[in-house]
Amino acid sequence: MKIVSYNVNGIRAAMNKGFVDWLRSVDPDVICLQETKAMKEQVDTALIEEAGFEHHYWFSAQKKGYSGVALLCKKEPDHIEYGTGIDYMDFEGRNIRADFGDLSVMSMYLPSGTNIDRLDHKLTYMADFQDYADELRKDCPNLIVCGDYNICHEAIDIHDPVRNKNVSGFLPVEREWIGNFINSGFIDSFRHFNKEPHNYTWWTYRANARANNKGWRLDYGMVAEPLEDRLKRSVILSEAKHSDHCPILLEVEN
DSSP, X not given: OEEEEEEOSSHHHHHHTTHHHHXXXXXXXXXXXXXXXXXXXXXXXXXXXXXXXXXXXXXXXXXXXXXOEEEXXXXXXXXXXXXXXXXXXXXXXXXXXXXXXXXXXXXXXXXXXXXXXXXXXXXXXXHHHHHHHHHHHHHXXXXXXXXXXXXXXXXXXXXXXXXXXXXXXXXXXXXXXXXXXXXXXXXXXXXXHOOOSOOOSBOOSGGGTTTXXXXXXXXXXXXXXXXXXXXXXXXXXXTOOSSSBOOEEEEEOO
């Protein structure tokens, strides 16, 4: 199974930049979207269906033009789970999961912590999501959590770790959480295959950051440890430029 994850920073804007043609060329089995910023009825889903993704599921925030996740699938899943059942997460449309046989694939959009209020919100989400994932894996041990985690794990994952050490996304408490999340039974699939620096998935629009590759690795394909032997590939698709993020891709044996 080929799985792509992409924070599109507005699905309608991405579609205007050639997203559907790109999706057709990459040809994943499932694509996890984050930050769709749209209700399903606001999206030209006919174009997505024509590209081969007849089964698409949208979980939007209650606030229009904000957050939102989606799953676009070639084959119909056995089950779709909208949200986590945790109200403040689900109000913001941050989690959607599809089950295919013994595999569970989640698209997750973890909040950013751009100010004190939102940082507190992010830390609460992180703690509650860890508990949720622990429980979920009792029923879905082969869980894959793809998405924008809004955290760089290690110094290698950010272009300037010294200057950014007090910036949300690279705070010690955030880095500790994502380390603990991995240690709870997940594999950072990209780092499983690639230990090299200068591999990022997000760049600010300011100061020509993307051209200079001054980025952050915020997007992850976290794969539950029981799937280690079935994990075949995990790469960053940095050539895709429909967003301030770029997509990631991983392959697992179905």
